[in-house]
Amino acid sequence: DTGVSQNPRHKITKRGQNVTFRCDPISEHNRLYWYRQTLGQGPEFLTYFQNEAQLEKSRLLSDRFSAERPKGSFSTLEIQRTEQGDSAMYLCASSLVRQGENIQYFGAGTRLSVL
């Protein structure tokens, strides 16, 4: 499978617990993005990496959220002390800028339910 891979696909947790999601981008892509999507809304940007450097974080990304991309390969998104409002689909995308074009390809997402 050469697409963007996300694990787990579903996560159910209790409020206050920590959760971690993983994203494996398309292998030659140097840019990686995290988005969050709630029901009836379009995806909202959370953060973005170019190689291993985290270049932008949205104001949506509170201090309970942390993302890493060690060695510029896979990425993890951790949410500490989860709240019910964190329930959403977390989408990862990757891209390779080529001739000025930047097409982002999305993974299947991780659906988080906080009880």
Add this chain to the structure above:
Amino acid sequence: QKEVEQNSGPLSVPEGAIASLNCTYSDRGSQSFFWYRQYSGKSPELIMSIYSNGDKEDGRFTAQLNKASQYVSLLIRDSQPSDSATYLCAVTRRSGGSNYKLTFGKGTLLTVNP
């Protein structure tokens, strides 16, 4: 004013008809424009990208961009029931360095009736 606006729908068309989906954006610095299709419970899938004014055709899909009016549309010809999905309009703009984050609209739900 929201950055990217779409009619949420639902838009219902009969099979074989033309479906017309519209999107407006507020930032004149927007440079790249995308239409993604999202089936219920699935991830967004790129349908079309467009970067300059005018029309761009790919099979049954035509994207239209008018930067002066800050308007982008997607036409789907010969609509099929399998086209039933939410269509997301997304734009990117530069801010500071080479930032290409996507800003999405809420999406328009399209239903194609057999």
